[in-house]
Amino acid sequence: MKPRLVLVYCLIVLTPLALLAWVGSRMVKENQRQMQEQMERLLQGRLSDLSHTVQMYLRNREKELLRLTRLQSFRPEAIREHARQYGFVRQLFVIGPDSRLSYPSPTGPWTQEEEAFLLRTRKLFSYRVDFGGDESTPPLSNDEDLPNQPPANLQPNLSDQQILEMEQQQEASSQTQQRSVQQARLQVRQQANRPLQQLFRPPRKNGPSHGWHAWYWERGVHLLFWRRDEYGRVIGAEIPRVRLLSDLVGLFPDTGLSSAEGRIVLLDANGKRIYQWGAYEPKRGDEPAAMRSLLPPLKAWSLEYYLPADMLKPKQGEWMSVLPSVLALALALVGLAVYFYRENNRALREAAQRVSFVNQVSHELRTPLTNIRMYAELLENQVDEEDPAMGKRVSVILTETERLSRLIGNVLTFSRQQRQALKLHPVRAVPDRVIERVTENFRPAFVAKGIEPKLELNAGGEVTLDVDALEQILGNLLGNVEKYAPDGKSVTIASSIAGDVLTVTVQDHGPGIPAGKEETVFQPFVRLSEALTEGVAGTGIGLSIARALARMHGGELKLVPSEHGACFEITLRSQ
């Protein structure tokens, strides 16, 4: 197979395959990207839901705290009593309109919890906390929006007593903490008499009336809720951290949830895990599939979502869904290429066989014909003039050989014409010599039928023409004269050259061509009326071939008007 054809077939097969593979891979990647985005959105949505759950919890707490901070009495005993009714409050505090901390009293006496509160918040208050300023968190609800009863999902996992005990144990267990507590107590007492108004910023007149305040102490974020009343006082509550954690944990699913959802981790401000659920254990170095910070006031805390790596990676199945299509198309294209190649080869083989058949027939027919003619002519040279019968026999052999030769020539030419493989082979030649030679070849046949050839030749100059074509055209015309017009007893052949056009006319004196059949006679296999052609042998393609050859030669073969018989005019243009 020619290299060029191989290249073409390769291009036909490989180009669409490459294109499909590229499109397929893009589609798969796009699909993966979309799935990943979808996954991220899903995870973010999940984390967002959790964050909103926390937010809802704090909102509901806020509503309770708003109610809680509406004190009927500001006497310390009343405040203490009031605080005891609410287990989720660790300590209440009041800051007067003069920006002084009025409860717990800076000068004492304090309960143990109050003293501990002052210790915890000494740094907080020493930095001039601006309730309602930038450090505070805006309210999550309005004052009027007070729940009639606590929401059912805020039932703590631990009892108030248990939480208090935990805190006390945590505070009491650290020796270092105890020493710092003692030092802090001393510091508090030393600050007791200092005017506190300088520690607090004056309340803003147009700021929010309540909110949250987060501050860092020891292990992490702590929350204060505060409310400013119509007198400018700030009443606040400290939410116990453990209680907060316990409530939040109660909002989240149990730790032992199946790995279907991976693992969600709640982290504090230091990145330390507070709580987690989901049976999947992230490996060292695993990155979370999604992260989200909680909403204020716990924005320092965050949620992380971990998923197994195989849930994140593109499934093999995705590629497998494209691969069969690519393979199927590849097979189809290869099959198509093979089919076209085989069809092409078959067509070429058939064409070659046809050519070979024509060549073979040509060779096989012409060779014995050559021998018959050659030996007949050699015999003719040795025929005694005294023996006319022998001469006639030899003449018949030569005549029929010539006729057979013309017949074979016509068939082969017709075959080439059908295959559009006719070609001209122009050479320099004298047309009159060709005419004389052809006429001479017909002499025995003409003599036998009593036809006298008359030559009126005026094309003695050299022109460029296909000699074989002229011979075949003329041979067919004279053959028709021999077959159809022997009774005319003569045939006139005239030639002339005008410019580059050779004109040869063949005029017989036979019955002629019936009116209306002037073009019909040139069609292959068309016979005129049975009366004319009865008993006449022939293939019916002679005139068709003759005209085709004349037209190939830039000329024409036509029937021209004649008083008697038929007159054919051949025009050939010099090549």
Add this chain to the structure above:
Amino acid sequence: MKVLIAEDDQLTREGLVEILESEGYQPVSAEDGETALSLMHTENPDFVCLDVMMPKKDGFQVCKEIRRTHPSLPILFISAKSEEIDKVLGLELGADDYIVKPFGVKEVIARIRAITRRCLNQDQSTSTAQPFTMHDLTVLPSELRARRGEETIELSLRDIKILEVLYMNPGKAVDRSELFDKVWGLSHMPNSRTLDQHISQLRKRIELDPKHPKIIQTVHGVGYRFE
């Protein structure tokens, strides 16, 4: 003049040999391409008749190989007039001429004489290069022709040789054996009818009255004479 005939068909080959012998040539024949190339080296012919479709090596291959060693040797292709004809006439093969099957004797003779003229014109060393006159007939050996006035008569090589022998011995009866030797060559011994038939055919072409010849006169029992 030696001619190599390469033709696989026995009848065609033998027919061509007979035609060429009658023309006065020395034909050597081969039935396939390889034999033809072998004979090229041993016989050193003056021109070659090549059939196209031959066994072992076809005519095209033989032609190419001949051209390598004999670039100007005349080559006559014998073709069955198929698509091969384009190749035959191709400059690459360097064919000088071709005969299309089925061909007649006269056509072969015309083609071969044309080639012979070219060969003779190329070789000026032959003694028969100069024209000579026999009565009103002017013989042109290099053209293989004779002229009488405006009439031109085609002659074969053998015809020229016969006329040369008679011309070189004016008034002398040249006996048959001498004619055989000088015209047909010592190795060839045709019967007397061959000579008589040839003379008869020659007279038909060159004599004004073949029945009363003036140029080639019969010497009964001896041979022929030019007076």
